[in-house]
Amino acid sequence: MSRPKARKPKGFRDAFSETAVARRNMLATICDVYRRYGFQPLETSAVEYVDALGKYLPESDQPDAGIFAFQDDLDEQWVALRYDLTAPLARVVAEHPELPKPFRRYQYGPVYRREIKPGKDRFREFYQCDFDTVGCDSMAADAEVCDVLAAAMRALGLDEFVIRVNNRKILNGLLDSLELADAGQRLAVLRTLDKLDDIGINGLEAQLGEGRLDKSGSFNAGVGLSAAAIDRLTGFLQSREDDRERTCDALFERVKESESGREGIQELREINELLDVVGLSSELVRFDPSLVRGLEYYTGPVFEIELPFTIKVKGKQKKFGSVSGGGRYDYLVERFTGQKVPATGASIGVDRLLAALEHLGRVDATGTDGPVVVTVMDTERRVEYQRMVQQLREAGIAAEMYLGSGGFKAQMKYADKRRAPIVVIAGSDEFERGEVTLKDMDLGAKLATEISDNEQWRKGQPAQITVHRDELVAQVTAILSRQ
Amino acid sequence: MSRPKARKPKGFRDAFSETAVARRNMLATICDVYRRYGFQPLETSAVEYVDALGKYLPESDQPDAGIFAFQDDLDEQWVALRYDLTAPLARVVAEHPELPKPFRRYQYGPVYRREIKPGKDRFREFYQCDFDTVGCDSMAADAEVCDVLAAAMRALGLDEFVIRVNNRKILNGLLDSLELADAGQRLAVLRTLDKLDDIGINGLEAQLGEGRLDKSGSFNAGVGLSAAAIDRLTGFLQSREDDRERTCDALFERVKESESGREGIQELREINELLDVVGLSSELVRFDPSLVRGLEYYTGPVFEIELPFTIKVKGKQKKFGSVSGGGRYDYLVERFTGQKVPATGASIGVDRLLAALEHLGRVDATGTDGPVVVTVMDTERRVEYQRMVQQLREAGIAAEMYLGSGGFKAQMKYADKRRAPIVVIAGSDEFERGEVTLKDMDLGAKLATEISDNEQWRKGQPAQITVHRDELVAQVTAILSRQ
Numbered sequence: 028m029s030r031p032k033a034r035k036p037k038g039f040r041d042a043f044s045e046t047a048v049a050r051r052n053m054l055a056t057i058c059d060v061y062r063r064y065g066f067q068p069l070e071t072s073a074v075e076y077v078d079a080l081g082k083y084l085p086e087s088d089q090p091d092a093g094i095f096a097f098q099d100d101l102d103e104q105w106v107a108l109r110y111d112l113t114a115p116l117a118r119v120v121a122e123h124p125e126l127p128k129p130f131r132r133y134q135y136g137p138v139y140r141r142e143i144k145p146g147k148d149r150f151r152e153f154y155q156c157d158f159d160t161v162g163c164d165s166m167a168a169d170a171e172v173c174d175v176l177a178a179a180m181r182a183l184g185l186d187e188f189v190i191r192v193n194n195r196k197i198l199n200g201l202l203d204s205l206e207l208a209d210a211g212q213r214l215a216v217l218r219t220l221d222k223l224d225d226i227g228i229n230g231l232e233a234q235l236g237e238g239r240l241d242k243s244g245s246f247n248a249g250v251g252l253s254a255a256a257i258d259r260l261t262g263f264l265q266s267r268e269d270d271r272e273r274t275c276d277a278l279f280e281r282v283k284e285s286e287s288g289r290e291g292i293q294e295l296r297e298i299n300e301l302l303d304v305v306g307l308s309s310e311l312v313r314f315d316p317s318l319v320r321g322l323e324y325y326t327g328p329v330f331e332i333e334l335p336f337t338i339k340v341k342g343k344q345k346k347f348g349s350v351s352g353g354g355r356y357d358y359l360v361e362r363f364t365g366q367k368v369p370a371t372g373a374s375i376g377v378d379r380l381l382a383a384l385e386h387l388g389r390v391d392a393t394g395t396d397g398p399v400v401v402t403v404m405d406t407e408r409r410v411e412y413q414r415m416v417q418q419l420r421e422a423g424i425a426a427e428m429y430l431g432s433g434g435f436k437a438q439m440k441y442a443d444k445r446r447a448p449i450v451v452i453a454g455s456d457e458f459e460r461g462e463v464t465l466k467d468m469d470l471g472a473k474l475a476t477e478i479s480d481n482e483q484w485r486k487g488q489p490a491q492i493t494v495h496r497d498e499l500v501a502q503v504t505a506i507l508s509r510q
Numbered sequence: 511m512s513r514p515k516a517r518k519p520k521g522f523r524d525a526f527s528e529t530a531v532a533r534r535n536m537l538a539t540i541c542d543v544y545r546r547y548g549f550q551p552l553e554t555s556a557v558e559y560v561d562a563l564g565k566y567l568p569e570s571d572q573p574d575a576g577i578f579a580f581q582d583d584l585d586e587q588w589v590a591l592r593y594d595l596t597a598p599l600a601r602v603v604a605e606h607p608e609l610p611k612p613f614r615r616y617q618y619g620p621v622y623r624r625e626i627k628p629g630k631d632r633f634r635e636f637y638q639c640d641f642d643t644v645g646c647d648s649m650a651a652d653a654e655v656c657d658v659l660a661a662a663m664r665a666l667g668l669d670e671f672v673i674r675v676n677n678r679k680i681l682n683g684l685l686d687s688l689e690l691a692d693a694g695q696r697l698a699v700l701r702t703l704d705k706l707d708d709i710g711i712n713g714l715e716a717q718l719g720e721g722r723l724d725k726s727g728s729f730n731a732g733v734g735l736s737a738a739a740i741d742r743l744t745g746f747l748q749s750r751e752d753d754r755e756r757t758c759d760a761l762f763e764r765v766k767e768s769e770s771g772r773e774g775i776q777e778l779r780e781i782n783e784l785l786d787v788v789g790l791s792s793e794l795v796r797f798d799p800s801l802v803r804g805l806e807y808y809t810g811p812v813f814e815i816e817l818p819f820t821i822k823v824k825g826k827q828k829k830f831g832s833v834s835g836g837g838r839y840d841y842l843v844e845r846f847t848g849q850k851v852p853a854t855g856a857s858i859g860v861d862r863l864l865a866a867l868e869h870l871g872r873v874d875a876t877g878t879d880g881p882v883v884v885t886v887m888d889t890e891r892r893v894e895y896q897r898m899v900q901q902l903r904e905a906g907i908a909a910e911m912y913l914g915s916g917g918f919k920a921q922m923k924y925a926d927k928r929r930a931p932i933v934v935i936a937g938s939d940e941f942e943r944g945e946v947t948l949k950d951m952d953l954g955a956k957l958a959t960e961i962s963d964n965e966q967w968r969k970g971q972p973a974q975i976t977v978h979r980d981e982l983v984a985q986v987t988a989i990l991s992r993q
Contacts, residue, residue, distance in 0.1 A: 033602075063909070065880070068530040074519055102520070126927075127927035132527075304897075363513055445550075
């Protein structure tokens, strides 16, 4: 008989208790910030019509544009797993004209991308947590995006982060002045600019021109711009000043000939004023002309949160990089309805941010403990163990009677694996005296590592106490609150 | 230019704020019960290999056995959206032999089924919330399933429910004694028995025999059993007594010739004893020989929660029916590994249960209110409105400044649609006097309906108060806590 192999498809993951709880805690903190800012939850289906999603991923040259698509058997139309939470939001708003405008919603959940090379840090299923304001063209909504992101980072205990802001209109203004061949070349330039962090300024110059050899030694054809155009682009990218206002002035000089460019600068100036009101400094929220963002649907301000610490990847220190991105997308709803419905928002990359919190030792692990385990010393006494468990549960304490078939040693090992905070032990001696023994697993672990050669440790079980049976719940509660 | 139509695929839904919050509240209550019983969270991927999921749905005769399957581009193997949370759990346990045994996890999330006729009450994406004990053959785990389900129902404020329990082994024992032609006929009998609630005892008799005309007038071929066999089956189905022990006695008489039957009865007797210990009466947890459950993977006790009230469907009163099902599935892990890993658990149908709570007026709507809306009476004062909002948010109160472009009337309408509990109003008069006006939207709505012809209502705005600007947060807090 052939047996299936127990495995999951490449690029997909399971989250066990600790990760699942840490992710939930993190999401609860973020969503509470979203709520305070007036966003309300929305949950959309994971499956959408392909034409409703649109094709906006940077991977648009890949098969199925980087999405998981299949044919619906009911109407033979193509459906796909959502690749983000923004395209479905636009579909919802267009489908429901009765919704209040501005429509302010938040949403979290898994999204799906057909990564060609899934692996560490590249997954085919990952969590996003978005908030958006739909039906508002005021830069107040874009400034608020920065405010919300900063509040979310702070609520998670992160102080070191930079919110980078740019405006597609400025980039577009610059590209207008370069007289590019067509929309294809334009997109190729944008995509190349987006790679600055990966390939550096020299790599970028080569890639914008004739092309370059990549790490594997194969030649990447370049965009084919003239040296003058490349100069203008790289000059633009590097014209960031420490101060937001001065950055606006510097950029203005570079794009003032273009209407789109001037408009983009004006929008940044408005955002700057509003950021000053809420006290977000130029160090925290930085106007950065080198920020591009890969998604094609952005039309105005774009945002990114960068965490400035480095991590080791294949032996090299590398910037941890972005944990959130967003921007204004004024045409996503109009695509459906023909009506102008401007919108802006951002998405937090939940799994990347959780990885950052883990790296920084800032994970909120509340609730990762296992249950109190009531051991079964005497199977004839099951009913009495069951009553203990019931009393603990009634007091809101997570508890279970050992349901396996192992002896005492196996039960202690089980309790340990389950991260039980306390083990309850009652054998015939205890029952005779009307007592139970409680083993404090936390203290036990500490004693075992810290003072294993201690006199007290050697002579007894300092992490165990024996209490009256009637005191079970009170004593367990006391130990738990001490832990 | 052709525009895509804003729509979602058939059988898929969006959950707007109220539903999303109500569902979350309900899940939080259920999961807290699971936690108290010692289950810990697990989250698995939505996409699995088809061979790892196995084909256990009642719809096994449908194309792709009722699942959404497509080919993975990386290895050309077939993958599918999970159709439940049990098959993925078995995969996880088989993939991770290092997990503690018993492995006790809970999980909630969407599952996907290719319903042929999606519609009201039949969806292609719906939520389940499961708990399972894997690696335990003791009936204590099965009795605990009933205990957990009862605790979850009570935690949600439901008192009227029946947990029906049967045992596949007893059914199998009965079928053994009928000398059926083959496994196909056996499965056909099981599936027919499962339809008792829909077609009644007469319809069942016909369907087990020659067949019957269905509602649409077309003929359904029957299973082709003899009259004697049909008699034995229907007699068996109806041999339920009010008392669990007496039901065991009655069933014993009908299957005592079969080893599997005797074993099944013995298991029910063990469960009965344990249910007595935790105080679950025969009315609440009922042994019911007519319970089948559609999923093929069950091997022992099976469970179902029935809500006994009726609802109107197409003009007819109909039992609301099942909101949860489960059972023992001792071979799901063994399928992969060849090692015996017995398991049991149950799944709550989240969306069905939420519909039941809605019907009974028992939804926990905590948190469905919108934000406090600070209206913009004077666009020159945006900075000051922004400060008000900021102060409210810092106090943990959900608040936003109106970001749309409408006048006062539009802003009030917006606040109403957003279910804002309070609207903050400050025009030039208020600013001059250093005051703000707060409109209590809850009280306003009440007054408008209850005492619309009241003297006070006609002459003023009884739901509005004007307070000192410095008192904004304190007064908003006071009104919110009154509401």
